[in-house]
Amino acid sequence: MIKSFGANLVRVRLWHNPTWTNYSTLSDVKRSIRRAKNEGMNVLLDFHYSDAWTDPQTNIVPEAWRPVVKYSDILADSVYNYTYRILGHLNATNLLPELVQIGNETNNSIMVADNADLIPTNYVRNTKLFNAGLQAVADFNRNNAKNIKTVLHVAMNPNDAMFWVANHKKYGLKEFDMLGVSYYPQWQDYTPAQLGEFASNLYSTYGVRLFVAETGQIWTRAWNDQNINLMSKMCIGYPNTPCPQLQKDFIVEIKEALLANGGAGYCVWEPFWVSADNQTLWGVGSNWENVAFFDFNNNLLPHSGIEAYGDFNVKVTFEVNMWNAGSETKGYITGDFTDDGFGNWQIIPMKQAAEGSSVYYFDTYLCRNQTGKYYFLSDSTWTSQEYIGGYKQDRYYNVNTSDKWQKFAKNFGEE
Known part of the structure; x- marks a missing residue:
């Protein structure tokens, strides 16, 4: 195996x-x-x-x-x-x-x-x-x-x-x-x-x-x-x-x-x-x-x-600018890659790009051509999920690069 x-x-x-x-x-x-x-x-x-x-x-x-x-x-x-x-x-x-x-x-x-x-x-x-x-x-x-x-x-x-x-x-x-x-x-x-x-x-x-x-x-x-x-x-x-x-x-x-x-x-x-x-x-x-x-x-x-x-892994950076949620608001992420092994998504705190920055990121290693869902949150509770176009909805990712790194950068609450 x-x-x-x-x-x-x-x-x-x-x-x-x-x-x-x-x-x-x-x-x-x-x-x-x-x-x-x-x-x-x-x-x-x-x-x-x-x-x-x-x-x-x-x-x-x-x-x-x-x-x-x-x-x-x-x-x-x-x-x-x-x-x-x-x-x-x-x-x-x-x-x-x-x-x-x-x-x-x-x-x-x-x-x-x-x-x-x-x-x-x-x-x-x-x-x-x-x-x-x-x-x-x-x-x-x-x-x-x-x-x-x-x-x-x-x-x-x-x-x-x-x-x-x-x-x-x-x-x-x-x-x-x-x-x-x-x-x-x-x-x-x-x-x-x-x-x-x-x-x-x-x-x-x-x-x-x-x-x-x-x-x-x-x-x-x-x-x-x-x-x-x-x-x-x-x-x-x-x-x-x-x-x-x-x-x-x-x-x-x-x-x-x-x-x-x-x-x-x-x-x-x-x-x-x-x-x-x-x-x-x-x-x-x-x-x-x-x-x-x-x-x-x-x-x-x-x-x-x-x-x-394997040699099929790509470093993927999920990045979000939290300015729309307030200058002091921190970034959190959830998605299928946070699954706890029992079918439940989990909320993971993101890292601040620099002191005082409203940009937060999360690095992980996904498989080339892997697709899935995720979204951002403004704190560690499920009720803080971002609204996109007035609705709570998932974002989608597609690791479709031939390189070893790919970034998905978004503004909180925007397409």
């Missing part, structure tokens, strides 16, 4: 020996990689080096390696041999990934016996373990005439991520190709424009490209089960009005920021995690159905984040 919208990469998680689930085992990973390869897509293999989830709050060493967790040289040898062996096995079955991620959201100490050992970060030990994984990929590439790219991964704001790289470089971190980041408005409080600055700074400082390994934006704050949703915040600078269109806008802005600043690409996580009756570590259902690309009936949401993969 995502390939049909323009995606070309699948990111697959590998746990070491997850006895508690049948997911993310080697056999499960092979099944997923085979599906991706059959569709002609590239694959990023994410080595967690754990038997379960790893993130900034947990990074437990695989049980098989627990006896050597205090012996970093032996543990590094285990990392090297395991990484090399997995790549060799995948190569033999024509399932070799194009990218390998060494660890997942490795903000703090990695492969620890207990999460109490995560902080303070042991940069010396971390570097030794990262280097073991990086060397395994480098040796595999050399011995097999391959060119697998390497990714390290953190869930941090830009300044903290730059500090993280610097501290590991200080202790001899080997070269790697990309720094993966998790970029979620719930936990990383910066804009896509700042992401672009981060990408440029990272490459100019270290020659490393920025890869958004995980991202997502909510389309609703509603729930479809009793499993607590993890995300509720909108990205900074966005209207506090979740909808599928704003989910798409966020992902498109990430894509554009990376393209303009030498970034490597992005993956959305996890757009297919809809509510179901399956059991997870956190309960029955999904913690993420309000971030998925699907409505609560498991139908693909119209004009949601899945459209960001």
Whole structure:
């Protein structure tokens, strides 16, 4: 499905020996990689080096390696041999990934016996373990005439991520190709424009490209089960009005920021995690159905984040001069692109073009040749809808340009 919208990469998680689930085992990973390869897509293999989830709050060493967790040289040898062996096995079955991620959201100490050992970060030990994984990929590439790219991964704001790289470089971190980041408005409080600055700074400082390994934006704050949703915040600078269109806008802005600043690409996580009756570590259902690309009936949401993969999006500016409504009146907009995913239009505040200006605008990314309806309002209530020719009526838009930007400019209450 995502390939049909323009995606070309699948990111697959590998746990070491997850006895508690049948997911993310080697056999499960092979099944997923085979599906991706059959569709002609590239694959990023994410080595967690754990038997379960790893993130900034947990990074437990695989049980098989627990006896050597205090012996970093032996543990590094285990990392090297395991990484090399997995790549060799995948190569033999024509399932070799194009990218390998060494660890997942490795903000703090990695492969620890207990999460109490995560902080303070042991940069010396971390570097030794990262280097073991990086060397395994480098040796595999050399011995097999391959060119697998390497990714390290953190869930941090830009300044903290730059500090993280610097501290590991200080202790001899080997070269790697990309720094993966998790970029979620719930936990990383910066804009896509700042992401672009981060990408440029990272490459100019270290020659490393920025890869958004995980991202997502909510389309609703509603729930479809009793499993607590993890995300509720909108990205900074966005209207506090979740909808599928704003989910798409966020992902498109990430894509554009990376393209303009030498970034490597992005993956959305996890757009297919809809509510179901399956059991997870956190309960029955999904913690993420309000971030998925699907409505609560498991139908693909119209004009949601899945459209960001394509090259058919046009930046559309809706502009209104509110002078006719009074010099102090602000601009608001509604339309089919504000649909909340349940068939209801929402009112979104517009941005003022300049201090003291009566002109307001709203930017969004619509599909080329998309048509629809909208109108302006003078406040955040439905009774403030503009009258055009003495009547309340919809305006119409038609994104009929071959360019990447189109503007619809009107005076409030006029044709």
